[in-house]
Amino acid sequence: MTTTTTGRGAPPPRTVPELLDWRTALHPDRVAVEVHGVARLTFAEWSAGAGAVAAALRHRGLRHGDRVGLVFGAHDWTRFAVAYCGVLRAGGVAVPLSDRLAAGQLGYALTHCAATAVVHGDDTPTPPVPPGLPVWTCGDLLADPGTNPDQADTDPKLSAARPGDLAQILYTSGTTGRPKGVAASHANLTAGAPSHPRRLALAHSERFLHAFAIGTNAGQTMLLNALTAKAGALTLPRFTPLRFARLVEAAGTGTVFVVPSIAVELLDSGALRGRDTSGVQLIGSTAAPLAPAIAARLAAAFPQATIVNYYTSTEAAPAQTTMIYDPTRRDAVGRPVGGQLMVADAHGNPLPAGTTGDVWLCAPYPRAYYRDEAANRATFRDGWVRMGDVGRVDADGYLYLTDRHQDVIKTGAFKVSTLEVEAALHEHPLVAEAAVVGVPHPVLGSAVAAAVVPRPPTGPDGLSLPALRGFLADRLADYQLPARLLLLDRLPRNEGGKVLKRQLTGLFDN
Missing domain, CATH: 3.30.300.30 (ANL, C-terminal domain)
Known part of the structure; x- marks a missing residue:
């Protein structure tokens, strides 16, 4: 059974730098990304910084399609945003990586994607990278005296990115084995992005709060949200329930994104006790199943908020299902948004409503595993992504998960x-x-x-x-x-x- 939700008349695909240019022209002085108590980044600063980084990278030999590892921590979201868009503006491929990865994990990712350079935060030690790989801080690139930031966009030799070009590689969590690099094009990352100022997402919020790690699909979603939402992104240099709760209560925080483990820690800590949460209108949970009991507790703690669970994967994004918390459908994970949903048999044939089988999602401009054709054949098929989950779709189009295949x-x-x-x-x-x-x-x-x-x-x-x-x-x-x-x-x-x-x-x- 399939359910189609993609609309007609969608705007032509864009690149991420084009999306940044659009937002900068609309709201140059608006704060796009803020690390509480550390740094703020306006759209004008983001665009100028990305141009400077792009020019510096090209000056240092970056070629179209070269992969660049970006090793950053939670305190450096603003510099990460600049470096990320700078790599893409120069025609390169960004490989976001957490600074908390072990040396072996970091080395594997950089070797697997054949990275040509690494960029990291200004205030962190040089990451342990494979020998001979150039390593620069974002500050090094911004201060490069031999470049002109405007050159990155005006010099035809720089081979500007195109919507179909590879834009990023994200390494999966590796919960079931060796991490895989999931490659996404610019068109994939900007699919569904607004093209009119009145259609910016999260218009009810001045800012949206999250504590997701750099290098994860959820973290990258927050970065793209900063480009497509009316609200600015707000995060913490280090998550603690008390710090997070203070920002939940702060004026202007209308949207909060969590993973279930953060939700549990926040609820159990008592940090929300006595706080006014009435300003929060949306709580979004992603990355792992949200147990109905936790969803009910979130609804009680945020009585004015709509509780939404998002079901997707690094491989399937931006295709997803969304589920507004409904006590009458406690176990449902929602209906598809931005793509199609199918439950199929072992051969990929659609099954009727109510029948349990493999869960597949489909979205325009699909992703793929980087340099892993065997895994691609097992997971991707004609734009569809096998989610690795077992589930069923009811007569109303709601998806219910049974489990992960291997679990x-x-x-x-x-x-x-x-x-x-x-x-x-x-x-x-x-x-x-x-x-x-x-x-x-x-x-x-x-x-x-x-x-x-x-x-x-x-x-x-x-x-x-x-x-x-x-x-x-x-x-x-x-x-x-x-x-x-x-x-x-x-x-x-x-x-x-x-x-x-x-x-x-x-x-x-x-």
Whole structure:
């Protein structure tokens, strides 16, 4: 079953620098990106800085299509924005990477994409890059005395970017194996971007608040939002629930974006207690499934806000489904926006409503894995992206996820959805976070195991396996009940907030 939501008469594709030029002409003095207490960047400053970086990179030998690693941290979002658009303005390909990556992870990404240079933040140590790779700070490029910022746009030899050109490579989280580089064109990144000033997104907000990491798909979405939204982007040099809550309450914060782990930390910390959250009109959650119990808590904490869950992936963006929190459809993840949705059989044939199968999304100007044709054949097909999830679409077009393909637990004659068990666990008042995995069992093949971050108390009156199974008995079938329980201080997560379930499985063996 497919549901088409792409509109007709869409404007022709643009490049990211063209989008920046458009916003600069409209709102040169408006703040586009702000790191609270650290730096602000207006559109005029963003455009001028990107031009200077582009000219400096071309002066230093950057050729059209060359890949440039951008290694930045949360305190340097403004310089990252300048460097990112500078690389693209010069015709290069940006490879955003978090400064929190281990040396091996960083080296793998830079080697895999054959990066020709690395740019990093001004106030951070030189990142550990492969030998011989040029490394510059953004400040080095902005201060390059031998360049003219206007040259990057006027010199025909600089081969300006075109909408179909490769613009960025994002390395996936690697939760199931070696990270893959997901390549996106300019047309992909600007698809759906407004072309009229009255159609800017998030018009109800003066700014939108987030705490997403550079190098993640969610982080890149926030950067593109800064170009396409009426509201400016606001983030923190370092996330803490108290700092985040203060900005939630600040005048002008009309939109807040979170991942479920941030939502849980914010709600459990008490930082919102006594604060006026009435100015927030939209709470958006992405990157991981939002358990219904967490969505309900967000709705209570932000009574004036619409709670929206976004379902997509690094490979499928900008195609996504969106779900406005609806207690009558607690488990739905929404209907498609900006593309098409399909549930198909193992051969890619569409299935009728209500039938469980593989989830696929489709959007114009699709992405692809960089230098990995085998993976492309398994994941991409005629513009469609196999999401790696199992689910169904109901008669009204709402998608319901069963689980990730690799996470479904086969125990005896039954298949168990870890998402369903996790949603039930989140309803327990002493469960702060939960993740469910399958562990080896000598008879059943696999058994259901739950890793839980408990809320106090954790002593005799706290969580135990018998007590937890008793709580879940009215919510789950007997074969879905956890046979193993592991209490942790925190769940292992990647930069994007996703739980590293492969690491969890190993913890049950200890």
